[in-house]
Amino acid sequence: MKLVLATSNKGKVREIKALCEDYEVIPYGDLIEEFEIVEDGDTFKENALIKARAVFKALDDEDVIVMADDSGISVDILDGEPGIYSARYAGVDADDKDNLYKLIDAIKEKGVNSSPAHYTAAIALVTKDSEFCVHGWMYGNAQSSACGDGGFGYDPMFIPLGFDKTLGELDDEIKRKLSHRSKALSLAKIILKTI
Numbered sequence: 188m189k190l191v192l193a194t195s196n197k198g199k200v201r202e203i204k205a206l207c208e209d210y211e212v213i214p215y216g217d218l219i220e221e222f223e224i225v226e227d228g229d230t231f232k233e234n235a236l237i238k239a240r241a242v243f244k245a246l247d248d249e250d251v252i253v254m255a256d257d258s259g260i261s262v263d264i265l266d267g268e269p270g271i272y273s274a275r276y277a278g279v280d281a282d283d284k285d286n287l288y289k290l291i292d293a294i295k296e297k298g299v300n301s302s303p304a305h306y307t308a309a310i311a312l313v314t315k316d317s318e319f320c321v322h323g324w325m326y327g328n329a330q331s332s333a334c335g336d337g338g339f340g341y342d343p344m345f346i347p348l349g350f351d352k353t354l355g356e357l358d359d360e361i362k363r364k365l366s367h368r369s370k371a372l373s374l375a376k377i378i379l380k381t382i
Contacts, residue, residue, distance in 0.1 A: 198339030231309035323370030
């Protein structure tokens with residue numbers, strides 16, 4: 188059975204493929220034309236399910252499992268921002284760098300160099316018969332500067348608990364073990380075995 192990803196984010200596709208080696212993982216854009224999915228939920232879970240349902244319906248293939256991820260960073264000093272708006276924090280057409288530097292500036296505006304923060308990943312699975320959603324978290328500090336060019340998104344500004352380097356500086360293998368997405372995927376893989 189194909190595991191179709193409801194994303195076109197190359198960083199997420201790469202990370203999920205690496206963590207789901209036992210499955211044929213295909214971004215939905217390889218099967219159908221990509222389309223806009225309005226993520227109007229109030230939580231990571233709601234948005235992940237919205238994406239998975241939309242792609243499952245568009246594929247019109249009962250023999251696939253659609254996996255969607257909704258994830259983001261929440262910074263304590265900013266009352267949890269950007270949260271579910273992480274991917275479009277600097278605006279709808281913003282890229283990873285725009286979002287990263289807007290968040291760095293927002294922390295600086297509070298007069299601090301760093302703040303406790305956490306990443307959340309919600310992973311939804313949709314099949315013809317069922318829907319599931321699991322979560323993973325990674326805690327640490329968001330700093331008001333970018334270090335390292337590894338990873339993607341907010342990785343160059345996030346230092347996981349117990350480390351003194353950002354995710355942008357850490358080795359991919361270490362990052363995979365810590366990642367909110369890998370924690371959620373480990374739970375999703377348990378569900379995949381039962382489908």
